[in-house]
Amino acid sequence: MTCDEARERIPFYAARALPKPEGAALLEHVVGCELCQGELVEAMRLGHELRAAFARLPGPPAGTWLSVAARTVGASLLAVGVGAEIAGLTLAVEATKSGFSVTGSLSLLGREVPVLRI
Amino acid sequence: MADDRDLVGQVARGNGRAFRALYERYADRVFRYALTLLRNRHLAEEVVQETMVAVWNGADKFEGRSQVSTWIFGIARHHAYRIGRGEVKGERVPDEEGESPDPALMVEQEVRVQRAVAGLPPDQREVVFLAFYAGLPYEEIARVQGVPEGTVKSRMFHAKKRLAEELRP
Incomplete structure:
Protein backbone atom coordinates (compact mmCIF):
# COMPACT_ATOMS: atom_id res chain seq x y z
CA MET A 1 0.00 0.00 0.00
CA THR A 2 1.32 3.45 -0.90
CA CYS A 3 1.13 6.50 1.37
CA ASP A 4 -1.59 8.02 -0.87
CA GLU A 5 -3.69 4.87 -0.63
CA ALA A 6 -3.12 4.75 3.13
CA ARG A 7 -4.18 8.37 3.61
CA GLU A 8 -7.42 7.75 1.72
CA ARG A 9 -8.23 4.96 4.14
CA ILE A 10 -6.99 6.43 7.43
CA PRO A 11 -10.11 8.54 8.14
CA PHE A 12 -12.37 5.51 7.54
CA TYR A 13 -10.18 3.44 9.87
CA ALA A 14 -10.48 6.16 12.51
CA ALA A 15 -14.23 6.15 11.91
CA ARG A 16 -14.25 2.36 12.50
CA ALA A 17 -15.76 2.15 9.02
CA LEU A 18 -13.01 0.34 7.11
CA PRO A 19 -13.51 -3.33 6.19
CA LYS A 20 -11.23 -5.59 8.28
CA PRO A 21 -8.91 -6.80 5.50
CA GLU A 22 -8.28 -3.23 4.41
CA GLY A 23 -7.72 -2.19 8.02
CA ALA A 24 -5.10 -4.91 8.42
CA ALA A 25 -3.32 -3.86 5.21
CA LEU A 26 -3.41 -0.25 6.37
CA LEU A 27 -1.87 -1.04 9.75
CA GLU A 28 0.84 -3.05 8.02
CA HIS A 29 1.78 0.09 6.09
CA VAL A 30 1.43 2.47 9.04
CA VAL A 31 3.76 0.43 11.24
CA GLY A 32 6.60 1.17 8.84
CA CYS A 33 5.71 4.75 7.92
CA GLU A 34 6.24 7.56 10.38
CA LEU A 35 4.29 10.16 8.37
CA CYS A 36 1.21 7.95 8.11
CA GLN A 37 1.49 7.18 11.84
CA GLY A 38 1.11 10.90 12.48
CA GLU A 39 -1.89 11.03 10.13
CA LEU A 40 -3.50 8.11 11.92
CA VAL A 41 -3.01 9.63 15.37
CA GLU A 42 -4.53 12.90 14.15
CA ALA A 43 -7.47 11.08 12.51
CA MET A 44 -8.14 9.04 15.67
CA ARG A 45 -8.26 12.21 17.77
CA LEU A 46 -10.52 13.86 15.23
CA GLY A 47 -12.77 10.79 15.12
CA HIS A 48 -13.21 10.86 18.88
CA GLU A 49 -14.15 14.56 18.78
CA LEU A 50 -16.54 14.12 15.86
CA ARG A 51 -18.39 11.21 17.46
CA ALA A 52 -18.79 13.19 20.68
CA ALA A 53 -20.04 16.26 18.81
CA PHE A 54 -22.56 14.34 16.67
CA ALA A 55 -23.82 12.49 19.74
CA ARG A 56 -24.62 15.86 21.31
CA LEU A 57 -27.00 16.79 18.53
CA PRO A 58 -30.63 16.61 19.67
CA GLY A 59 -32.98 13.77 18.77
CA PRO A 60 -36.50 14.17 17.35
CA PRO A 61 -39.23 15.60 19.60
CA ALA A 62 -41.10 13.06 21.71
CA GLY A 63 -44.29 13.47 19.67
CA THR A 64 -42.64 12.33 16.44
CA TRP A 65 -43.39 8.68 17.14
CA LEU A 66 -47.11 9.42 17.56
CA SER A 67 -47.18 11.14 14.17
CA VAL A 68 -45.38 8.20 12.56
CA ALA A 69 -47.54 5.64 14.34
CA ALA A 70 -50.74 7.40 13.31
CA ARG A 71 -49.69 6.95 9.66
CA THR A 72 -48.53 3.35 10.06
CA VAL A 73 -49.30 1.02 12.94
CA GLY A 74 -51.84 3.26 14.66
CA ALA A 75 -51.04 5.33 17.73
CA SER A 76 -52.37 4.13 21.04
CA LEU A 77 -54.09 7.05 22.71
CA LEU A 78 -55.79 5.24 25.56
CA ALA A 79 -55.73 1.72 26.93
CA VAL A 80 -57.74 0.79 29.97
CA GLY A 81 -58.07 -2.61 31.54
CA VAL A 82 -60.17 -3.71 34.50
CA GLY A 83 -60.81 -7.09 35.95
CA ALA A 84 -59.19 -10.07 37.53
CA GLU A 85 -57.98 -13.54 36.60
CA ILE A 86 -61.48 -14.89 36.16
CA ALA A 87 -62.97 -12.06 34.07
CA GLY A 88 -61.81 -8.69 32.73
CA LEU A 89 -62.49 -5.97 30.21
CA THR A 90 -60.03 -3.92 28.13
CA LEU A 91 -60.76 -0.86 26.03
CA ALA A 92 -58.29 0.77 23.62
CA VAL A 93 -58.53 3.96 21.58
CA GLU A 94 -56.07 4.34 18.72
CA ALA A 95 -55.36 6.99 16.11
CA THR A 96 -54.93 5.48 12.66
CA LYS A 97 -54.26 6.84 9.20
CA SER A 98 -57.97 6.97 8.48
CA GLY A 99 -59.16 8.36 11.83
CA PHE A 100 -59.73 6.68 15.18
CA SER A 101 -60.46 3.12 16.16
CA VAL A 102 -61.96 1.88 19.39
CA THR A 103 -61.58 -1.75 20.33
CA GLY A 104 -62.80 -3.61 23.37
CA SER A 105 -62.40 -7.16 24.50
CA LEU A 106 -63.70 -9.32 27.29
CA SER A 107 -61.52 -11.93 28.93
CA LEU A 108 -63.03 -14.91 30.63
CA LEU A 109 -60.94 -17.60 32.33
CA GLY A 110 -57.86 -16.55 30.36
CA ARG A 111 -59.56 -16.45 26.95
CA GLU A 112 -59.90 -13.09 25.23
CA VAL A 113 -63.01 -12.36 23.18
CA PRO A 114 -63.30 -9.18 21.04
CA VAL A 115 -66.57 -7.47 21.85
CA LEU A 116 -66.22 -4.04 20.29
CA ARG A 117 -64.59 -2.63 17.14
CA ILE A 118 -65.47 0.85 15.86
CA MET B 1 -31.88 -8.62 20.70
CA ALA B 2 -33.15 -8.91 17.11
CA ASP B 3 -30.76 -7.59 14.48
CA ASP B 4 -31.84 -4.95 11.98
CA ARG B 5 -32.62 -7.46 9.21
CA ASP B 6 -34.85 -9.51 11.52
CA LEU B 7 -36.71 -6.38 12.51
CA VAL B 8 -37.24 -5.32 8.90
CA GLY B 9 -38.51 -8.83 8.11
CA GLN B 10 -41.00 -8.59 10.96
CA VAL B 11 -42.04 -5.09 9.89
CA ALA B 12 -42.69 -6.47 6.39
CA ARG B 13 -45.19 -8.84 8.00
CA GLY B 14 -46.91 -5.91 9.72
CA ASN B 15 -45.43 -6.34 13.20
CA GLY B 16 -45.99 -3.02 14.99
CA ARG B 17 -43.69 -3.85 17.91
CA ALA B 18 -40.82 -4.58 15.55
CA PHE B 19 -41.51 -1.29 13.81
CA ARG B 20 -41.39 0.56 17.13
CA ALA B 21 -38.08 -1.14 17.92
CA LEU B 22 -36.69 -0.14 14.53
CA TYR B 23 -37.90 3.42 15.12
CA GLU B 24 -36.18 3.54 18.53
CA ARG B 25 -32.99 2.28 16.90
CA TYR B 26 -32.95 4.77 14.02
CA ALA B 27 -34.97 7.87 14.90
CA ASP B 28 -32.08 9.71 16.58
CA ARG B 29 -29.62 8.81 13.83
CA VAL B 30 -31.98 9.81 11.04
CA PHE B 31 -32.87 13.07 12.81
CA ARG B 32 -29.18 13.93 13.31
CA TYR B 33 -28.41 12.98 9.72
CA ALA B 34 -31.22 15.22 8.46
CA LEU B 35 -30.04 17.98 10.79
CA THR B 36 -26.55 17.64 9.36
CA LEU B 37 -27.93 17.91 5.82
CA LEU B 38 -30.61 20.56 6.32
CA ARG B 39 -29.62 22.34 9.54
CA ASN B 40 -33.25 22.83 10.47
CA ARG B 41 -34.96 20.94 13.30
CA HIS B 42 -38.51 21.20 11.95
CA LEU B 43 -37.48 19.87 8.57
CA ALA B 44 -35.36 17.18 10.22
CA GLU B 45 -38.44 16.00 12.12
CA GLU B 46 -40.36 15.82 8.84
CA VAL B 47 -37.55 13.75 7.37
CA VAL B 48 -37.80 11.29 10.29
CA GLN B 49 -41.55 10.97 9.78
CA GLU B 50 -41.38 10.49 6.03
CA THR B 51 -38.45 8.08 6.31
CA MET B 52 -40.09 5.86 8.90
CA VAL B 53 -43.41 5.81 7.05
CA ALA B 54 -41.50 4.79 3.91
CA VAL B 55 -39.73 2.06 5.90
CA TRP B 56 -43.11 0.73 7.08
CA ASN B 57 -44.56 0.81 3.57
CA GLY B 58 -41.46 -0.56 1.85
CA ALA B 59 -40.13 -3.15 4.30
CA ASP B 60 -41.46 -6.00 2.14
CA LYS B 61 -39.38 -4.69 -0.78
CA PHE B 62 -36.09 -4.64 1.15
CA GLU B 63 -34.00 -7.35 -0.51
CA GLY B 64 -31.05 -7.29 1.88
CA ARG B 65 -28.48 -6.44 -0.77
CA SER B 66 -27.16 -3.62 1.41
CA GLN B 67 -27.09 -3.02 5.14
CA VAL B 68 -30.37 -1.93 6.70
CA SER B 69 -28.66 1.29 7.78
CA THR B 70 -27.65 2.02 4.17
CA TRP B 71 -31.23 1.45 3.04
CA ILE B 72 -32.69 3.70 5.76
CA PHE B 73 -30.13 6.49 5.29
CA GLY B 74 -30.76 6.28 1.54
CA ILE B 75 -34.48 6.81 2.12
CA ALA B 76 -33.74 9.62 4.58
CA ARG B 77 -31.44 11.32 2.06
CA HIS B 78 -34.13 11.18 -0.63
CA HIS B 79 -36.67 12.78 1.69
CA ALA B 80 -34.20 15.32 3.05
CA TYR B 81 -33.50 16.63 -0.44
CA ARG B 82 -37.18 16.56 -1.35
CA ILE B 83 -38.17 18.37 1.81
CA GLY B 84 -35.16 20.67 1.53
CA ARG B 85 -36.32 21.75 -1.90
CA GLY B 86 -39.71 22.60 -0.38
CA GLU B 87 -41.60 19.86 -2.20
CA VAL B 88 -43.52 18.94 0.93
CA LYS B 89 -46.47 21.13 1.85
CA GLY B 90 -45.27 23.64 -0.75
CA GLU B 91 -43.00 25.31 1.78
CA ARG B 92 -39.64 26.83 1.10
CA VAL B 93 -36.85 25.83 3.43
CA PRO B 94 -36.41 28.37 6.17
CA ASP B 95 -32.70 28.97 6.49
CA GLU B 96 -31.49 28.20 9.97
CA GLU B 97 -27.86 27.92 9.09
CA GLY B 98 -26.87 29.40 12.41
CA GLU B 99 -28.96 26.94 14.37
CA SER B 100 -26.96 24.66 16.62
CA PRO B 101 -27.61 22.77 19.83
CA ASP B 102 -27.77 24.84 22.99
Missing part, protein backbone atom coordinates in the same frame (compact mmCIF):
# COMPACT_ATOMS: atom_id res chain seq x y z
CA PRO B 103 -24.13 25.85 23.52
CA ALA B 104 -24.68 25.83 27.27
CA LEU B 105 -25.04 22.07 27.04
CA MET B 106 -21.91 21.58 25.02
CA VAL B 107 -18.32 21.81 26.05
CA GLU B 108 -16.24 24.34 24.18
CA GLN B 109 -14.41 21.84 22.00
CA GLU B 110 -17.66 20.21 20.87
CA VAL B 111 -18.98 23.60 19.81
CA ARG B 112 -15.79 24.15 17.81
CA VAL B 113 -16.17 20.74 16.18
CA GLN B 114 -19.83 21.37 15.31
CA ARG B 115 -18.95 24.70 13.75
CA ALA B 116 -16.08 23.19 11.79
CA VAL B 117 -18.36 20.43 10.46
CA ALA B 118 -21.06 22.98 9.60
CA GLY B 119 -18.48 24.89 7.56
CA LEU B 120 -17.75 21.92 5.28
CA PRO B 121 -19.36 21.65 1.83
CA PRO B 122 -22.62 19.61 2.13
CA ASP B 123 -21.29 16.47 0.40
CA GLN B 124 -18.24 16.36 2.67
CA ARG B 125 -20.34 17.06 5.77
CA GLU B 126 -22.56 14.12 4.86
CA VAL B 127 -19.61 11.75 4.36
CA VAL B 128 -18.18 12.75 7.73
CA PHE B 129 -21.51 12.08 9.46
CA LEU B 130 -22.13 8.76 7.73
CA ALA B 131 -18.61 7.49 8.45
CA PHE B 132 -17.84 8.88 11.89
CA TYR B 133 -21.27 8.80 13.48
CA ALA B 134 -23.28 6.23 11.52
CA GLY B 135 -20.24 3.99 11.02
CA LEU B 136 -21.00 3.19 7.37
CA PRO B 137 -18.10 1.76 5.30
CA TYR B 138 -17.15 3.86 2.30
CA GLU B 139 -18.77 1.50 -0.20
CA GLU B 140 -22.10 1.86 1.67
CA ILE B 141 -21.69 5.65 1.78
CA ALA B 142 -21.14 5.54 -1.99
CA ARG B 143 -24.48 3.73 -2.32
CA VAL B 144 -26.27 6.26 -0.13
CA GLN B 145 -24.81 9.21 -2.05
CA GLY B 146 -25.09 7.48 -5.44
CA VAL B 147 -21.46 8.20 -6.38
CA PRO B 148 -18.36 6.06 -7.06
CA GLU B 149 -16.32 4.90 -4.04
CA GLY B 150 -13.41 7.05 -5.18
CA THR B 151 -15.57 10.14 -4.84
CA VAL B 152 -16.41 9.23 -1.25
CA LYS B 153 -12.72 8.71 -0.43
CA SER B 154 -11.86 12.04 -2.02
CA ARG B 155 -14.63 13.87 -0.12
CA MET B 156 -13.45 12.32 3.12
CA PHE B 157 -9.80 13.14 2.40
CA HIS B 158 -10.60 16.83 1.87
CA ALA B 159 -13.01 16.99 4.81
CA LYS B 160 -10.50 15.42 7.17
CA LYS B 161 -7.75 17.75 6.00
CA ARG B 162 -9.91 20.82 6.53
CA LEU B 163 -11.23 19.69 9.92
CA ALA B 164 -7.74 18.83 11.11
CA GLU B 165 -6.51 22.30 10.12
CA GLU B 166 -9.39 24.10 11.78
CA LEU B 167 -9.36 22.04 14.96
CA ARG B 168 -5.62 21.83 15.44
CA PRO B 169 -4.95 22.67 19.12
Whole structure:
Protein backbone atom coordinates (compact mmCIF):
# COMPACT_ATOMS: atom_id res chain seq x y z
CA MET A 1 0.00 0.00 0.00
CA THR A 2 1.32 3.45 -0.90
CA CYS A 3 1.13 6.50 1.37
CA ASP A 4 -1.59 8.02 -0.87
CA GLU A 5 -3.69 4.87 -0.63
CA ALA A 6 -3.12 4.75 3.13
CA ARG A 7 -4.18 8.37 3.61
CA GLU A 8 -7.42 7.75 1.72
CA ARG A 9 -8.23 4.96 4.14
CA ILE A 10 -6.99 6.43 7.43
CA PRO A 11 -10.11 8.54 8.14
CA PHE A 12 -12.37 5.51 7.54
CA TYR A 13 -10.18 3.44 9.87
CA ALA A 14 -10.48 6.16 12.51
CA ALA A 15 -14.23 6.15 11.91
CA ARG A 16 -14.25 2.36 12.50
CA ALA A 17 -15.76 2.15 9.02
CA LEU A 18 -13.01 0.34 7.11
CA PRO A 19 -13.51 -3.33 6.19
CA LYS A 20 -11.23 -5.59 8.28
CA PRO A 21 -8.91 -6.80 5.50
CA GLU A 22 -8.28 -3.23 4.41
CA GLY A 23 -7.72 -2.19 8.02
CA ALA A 24 -5.10 -4.91 8.42
CA ALA A 25 -3.32 -3.86 5.21
CA LEU A 26 -3.41 -0.25 6.37
CA LEU A 27 -1.87 -1.04 9.75
CA GLU A 28 0.84 -3.05 8.02
CA HIS A 29 1.78 0.09 6.09
CA VAL A 30 1.43 2.47 9.04
CA VAL A 31 3.76 0.43 11.24
CA GLY A 32 6.60 1.17 8.84
CA CYS A 33 5.71 4.75 7.92
CA GLU A 34 6.24 7.56 10.38
CA LEU A 35 4.29 10.16 8.37
CA CYS A 36 1.21 7.95 8.11
CA GLN A 37 1.49 7.18 11.84
CA GLY A 38 1.11 10.90 12.48
CA GLU A 39 -1.89 11.03 10.13
CA LEU A 40 -3.50 8.11 11.92
CA VAL A 41 -3.01 9.63 15.37
CA GLU A 42 -4.53 12.90 14.15
CA ALA A 43 -7.47 11.08 12.51
CA MET A 44 -8.14 9.04 15.67
CA ARG A 45 -8.26 12.21 17.77
CA LEU A 46 -10.52 13.86 15.23
CA GLY A 47 -12.77 10.79 15.12
CA HIS A 48 -13.21 10.86 18.88
CA GLU A 49 -14.15 14.56 18.78
CA LEU A 50 -16.54 14.12 15.86
CA ARG A 51 -18.39 11.21 17.46
CA ALA A 52 -18.79 13.19 20.68
CA ALA A 53 -20.04 16.26 18.81
CA PHE A 54 -22.56 14.34 16.67
CA ALA A 55 -23.82 12.49 19.74
CA ARG A 56 -24.62 15.86 21.31
CA LEU A 57 -27.00 16.79 18.53
CA PRO A 58 -30.63 16.61 19.67
CA GLY A 59 -32.98 13.77 18.77
CA PRO A 60 -36.50 14.17 17.35
CA PRO A 61 -39.23 15.60 19.60
CA ALA A 62 -41.10 13.06 21.71
CA GLY A 63 -44.29 13.47 19.67
CA THR A 64 -42.64 12.33 16.44
CA TRP A 65 -43.39 8.68 17.14
CA LEU A 66 -47.11 9.42 17.56
CA SER A 67 -47.18 11.14 14.17
CA VAL A 68 -45.38 8.20 12.56
CA ALA A 69 -47.54 5.64 14.34
CA ALA A 70 -50.74 7.40 13.31
CA ARG A 71 -49.69 6.95 9.66
CA THR A 72 -48.53 3.35 10.06
CA VAL A 73 -49.30 1.02 12.94
CA GLY A 74 -51.84 3.26 14.66
CA ALA A 75 -51.04 5.33 17.73
CA SER A 76 -52.37 4.13 21.04
CA LEU A 77 -54.09 7.05 22.71
CA LEU A 78 -55.79 5.24 25.56
CA ALA A 79 -55.73 1.72 26.93
CA VAL A 80 -57.74 0.79 29.97
CA GLY A 81 -58.07 -2.61 31.54
CA VAL A 82 -60.17 -3.71 34.50
CA GLY A 83 -60.81 -7.09 35.95
CA ALA A 84 -59.19 -10.07 37.53
CA GLU A 85 -57.98 -13.54 36.60
CA ILE A 86 -61.48 -14.89 36.16
CA ALA A 87 -62.97 -12.06 34.07
CA GLY A 88 -61.81 -8.69 32.73
CA LEU A 89 -62.49 -5.97 30.21
CA THR A 90 -60.03 -3.92 28.13
CA LEU A 91 -60.76 -0.86 26.03
CA ALA A 92 -58.29 0.77 23.62
CA VAL A 93 -58.53 3.96 21.58
CA GLU A 94 -56.07 4.34 18.72
CA ALA A 95 -55.36 6.99 16.11
CA THR A 96 -54.93 5.48 12.66
CA LYS A 97 -54.26 6.84 9.20
CA SER A 98 -57.97 6.97 8.48
CA GLY A 99 -59.16 8.36 11.83
CA PHE A 100 -59.73 6.68 15.18
CA SER A 101 -60.46 3.12 16.16
CA VAL A 102 -61.96 1.88 19.39
CA THR A 103 -61.58 -1.75 20.33
CA GLY A 104 -62.80 -3.61 23.37
CA SER A 105 -62.40 -7.16 24.50
CA LEU A 106 -63.70 -9.32 27.29
CA SER A 107 -61.52 -11.93 28.93
CA LEU A 108 -63.03 -14.91 30.63
CA LEU A 109 -60.94 -17.60 32.33
CA GLY A 110 -57.86 -16.55 30.36
CA ARG A 111 -59.56 -16.45 26.95
CA GLU A 112 -59.90 -13.09 25.23
CA VAL A 113 -63.01 -12.36 23.18
CA PRO A 114 -63.30 -9.18 21.04
CA VAL A 115 -66.57 -7.47 21.85
CA LEU A 116 -66.22 -4.04 20.29
CA ARG A 117 -64.59 -2.63 17.14
CA ILE A 118 -65.47 0.85 15.86
CA MET B 1 -31.88 -8.62 20.70
CA ALA B 2 -33.15 -8.91 17.11
CA ASP B 3 -30.76 -7.59 14.48
CA ASP B 4 -31.84 -4.95 11.98
CA ARG B 5 -32.62 -7.46 9.21
CA ASP B 6 -34.85 -9.51 11.52
CA LEU B 7 -36.71 -6.38 12.51
CA VAL B 8 -37.24 -5.32 8.90
CA GLY B 9 -38.51 -8.83 8.11
CA GLN B 10 -41.00 -8.59 10.96
CA VAL B 11 -42.04 -5.09 9.89
CA ALA B 12 -42.69 -6.47 6.39
CA ARG B 13 -45.19 -8.84 8.00
CA GLY B 14 -46.91 -5.91 9.72
CA ASN B 15 -45.43 -6.34 13.20
CA GLY B 16 -45.99 -3.02 14.99
CA ARG B 17 -43.69 -3.85 17.91
CA ALA B 18 -40.82 -4.58 15.55
CA PHE B 19 -41.51 -1.29 13.81
CA ARG B 20 -41.39 0.56 17.13
CA ALA B 21 -38.08 -1.14 17.92
CA LEU B 22 -36.69 -0.14 14.53
CA TYR B 23 -37.90 3.42 15.12
CA GLU B 24 -36.18 3.54 18.53
CA ARG B 25 -32.99 2.28 16.90
CA TYR B 26 -32.95 4.77 14.02
CA ALA B 27 -34.97 7.87 14.90
CA ASP B 28 -32.08 9.71 16.58
CA ARG B 29 -29.62 8.81 13.83
CA VAL B 30 -31.98 9.81 11.04
CA PHE B 31 -32.87 13.07 12.81
CA ARG B 32 -29.18 13.93 13.31
CA TYR B 33 -28.41 12.98 9.72
CA ALA B 34 -31.22 15.22 8.46
CA LEU B 35 -30.04 17.98 10.79
CA THR B 36 -26.55 17.64 9.36
CA LEU B 37 -27.93 17.91 5.82
CA LEU B 38 -30.61 20.56 6.32
CA ARG B 39 -29.62 22.34 9.54
CA ASN B 40 -33.25 22.83 10.47
CA ARG B 41 -34.96 20.94 13.30
CA HIS B 42 -38.51 21.20 11.95
CA LEU B 43 -37.48 19.87 8.57
CA ALA B 44 -35.36 17.18 10.22
CA GLU B 45 -38.44 16.00 12.12
CA GLU B 46 -40.36 15.82 8.84
CA VAL B 47 -37.55 13.75 7.37
CA VAL B 48 -37.80 11.29 10.29
CA GLN B 49 -41.55 10.97 9.78
CA GLU B 50 -41.38 10.49 6.03
CA THR B 51 -38.45 8.08 6.31
CA MET B 52 -40.09 5.86 8.90
CA VAL B 53 -43.41 5.81 7.05
CA ALA B 54 -41.50 4.79 3.91
CA VAL B 55 -39.73 2.06 5.90
CA TRP B 56 -43.11 0.73 7.08
CA ASN B 57 -44.56 0.81 3.57
CA GLY B 58 -41.46 -0.56 1.85
CA ALA B 59 -40.13 -3.15 4.30
CA ASP B 60 -41.46 -6.00 2.14
CA LYS B 61 -39.38 -4.69 -0.78
CA PHE B 62 -36.09 -4.64 1.15
CA GLU B 63 -34.00 -7.35 -0.51
CA GLY B 64 -31.05 -7.29 1.88
CA ARG B 65 -28.48 -6.44 -0.77
CA SER B 66 -27.16 -3.62 1.41
CA GLN B 67 -27.09 -3.02 5.14
CA VAL B 68 -30.37 -1.93 6.70
CA SER B 69 -28.66 1.29 7.78
CA THR B 70 -27.65 2.02 4.17
CA TRP B 71 -31.23 1.45 3.04
CA ILE B 72 -32.69 3.70 5.76
CA PHE B 73 -30.13 6.49 5.29
CA GLY B 74 -30.76 6.28 1.54
CA ILE B 75 -34.48 6.81 2.12
CA ALA B 76 -33.74 9.62 4.58
CA ARG B 77 -31.44 11.32 2.06
CA HIS B 78 -34.13 11.18 -0.63
CA HIS B 79 -36.67 12.78 1.69
CA ALA B 80 -34.20 15.32 3.05
CA TYR B 81 -33.50 16.63 -0.44
CA ARG B 82 -37.18 16.56 -1.35
CA ILE B 83 -38.17 18.37 1.81
CA GLY B 84 -35.16 20.67 1.53
CA ARG B 85 -36.32 21.75 -1.90
CA GLY B 86 -39.71 22.60 -0.38
CA GLU B 87 -41.60 19.86 -2.20
CA VAL B 88 -43.52 18.94 0.93
CA LYS B 89 -46.47 21.13 1.85
CA GLY B 90 -45.27 23.64 -0.75
CA GLU B 91 -43.00 25.31 1.78
CA ARG B 92 -39.64 26.83 1.10
CA VAL B 93 -36.85 25.83 3.43
CA PRO B 94 -36.41 28.37 6.17
CA ASP B 95 -32.70 28.97 6.49
CA GLU B 96 -31.49 28.20 9.97
CA GLU B 97 -27.86 27.92 9.09
CA GLY B 98 -26.87 29.40 12.41
CA GLU B 99 -28.96 26.94 14.37
CA SER B 100 -26.96 24.66 16.62
CA PRO B 101 -27.61 22.77 19.83
CA ASP B 102 -27.77 24.84 22.99
CA PRO B 103 -24.13 25.85 23.52
CA ALA B 104 -24.68 25.83 27.27
CA LEU B 105 -25.04 22.07 27.04
CA MET B 106 -21.91 21.58 25.02
CA VAL B 107 -18.32 21.81 26.05
CA GLU B 108 -16.24 24.34 24.18
CA GLN B 109 -14.41 21.84 22.00
CA GLU B 110 -17.66 20.21 20.87
CA VAL B 111 -18.98 23.60 19.81
CA ARG B 112 -15.79 24.15 17.81
CA VAL B 113 -16.17 20.74 16.18
CA GLN B 114 -19.83 21.37 15.31
CA ARG B 115 -18.95 24.70 13.75
CA ALA B 116 -16.08 23.19 11.79
CA VAL B 117 -18.36 20.43 10.46
CA ALA B 118 -21.06 22.98 9.60
CA GLY B 119 -18.48 24.89 7.56
CA LEU B 120 -17.75 21.92 5.28
CA PRO B 121 -19.36 21.65 1.83
CA PRO B 122 -22.62 19.61 2.13
CA ASP B 123 -21.29 16.47 0.40
CA GLN B 124 -18.24 16.36 2.67
CA ARG B 125 -20.34 17.06 5.77
CA GLU B 126 -22.56 14.12 4.86
CA VAL B 127 -19.61 11.75 4.36
CA VAL B 128 -18.18 12.75 7.73
CA PHE B 129 -21.51 12.08 9.46
CA LEU B 130 -22.13 8.76 7.73
CA ALA B 131 -18.61 7.49 8.45
CA PHE B 132 -17.84 8.88 11.89
CA TYR B 133 -21.27 8.80 13.48
CA ALA B 134 -23.28 6.23 11.52
CA GLY B 135 -20.24 3.99 11.02
CA LEU B 136 -21.00 3.19 7.37
CA PRO B 137 -18.10 1.76 5.30
CA TYR B 138 -17.15 3.86 2.30
CA GLU B 139 -18.77 1.50 -0.20
CA GLU B 140 -22.10 1.86 1.67
CA ILE B 141 -21.69 5.65 1.78
CA ALA B 142 -21.14 5.54 -1.99
CA ARG B 143 -24.48 3.73 -2.32
CA VAL B 144 -26.27 6.26 -0.13
CA GLN B 145 -24.81 9.21 -2.05
CA GLY B 146 -25.09 7.48 -5.44
CA VAL B 147 -21.46 8.20 -6.38
CA PRO B 148 -18.36 6.06 -7.06
CA GLU B 149 -16.32 4.90 -4.04
CA GLY B 150 -13.41 7.05 -5.18
CA THR B 151 -15.57 10.14 -4.84
CA VAL B 152 -16.41 9.23 -1.25
CA LYS B 153 -12.72 8.71 -0.43
CA SER B 154 -11.86 12.04 -2.02
CA ARG B 155 -14.63 13.87 -0.12
CA MET B 156 -13.45 12.32 3.12
CA PHE B 157 -9.80 13.14 2.40
CA HIS B 158 -10.60 16.83 1.87
CA ALA B 159 -13.01 16.99 4.81
CA LYS B 160 -10.50 15.42 7.17
CA LYS B 161 -7.75 17.75 6.00
CA ARG B 162 -9.91 20.82 6.53
CA LEU B 163 -11.23 19.69 9.92
CA ALA B 164 -7.74 18.83 11.11
CA GLU B 165 -6.51 22.30 10.12
CA GLU B 166 -9.39 24.10 11.78
CA LEU B 167 -9.36 22.04 14.96
CA ARG B 168 -5.62 21.83 15.44
CA PRO B 169 -4.95 22.67 19.12
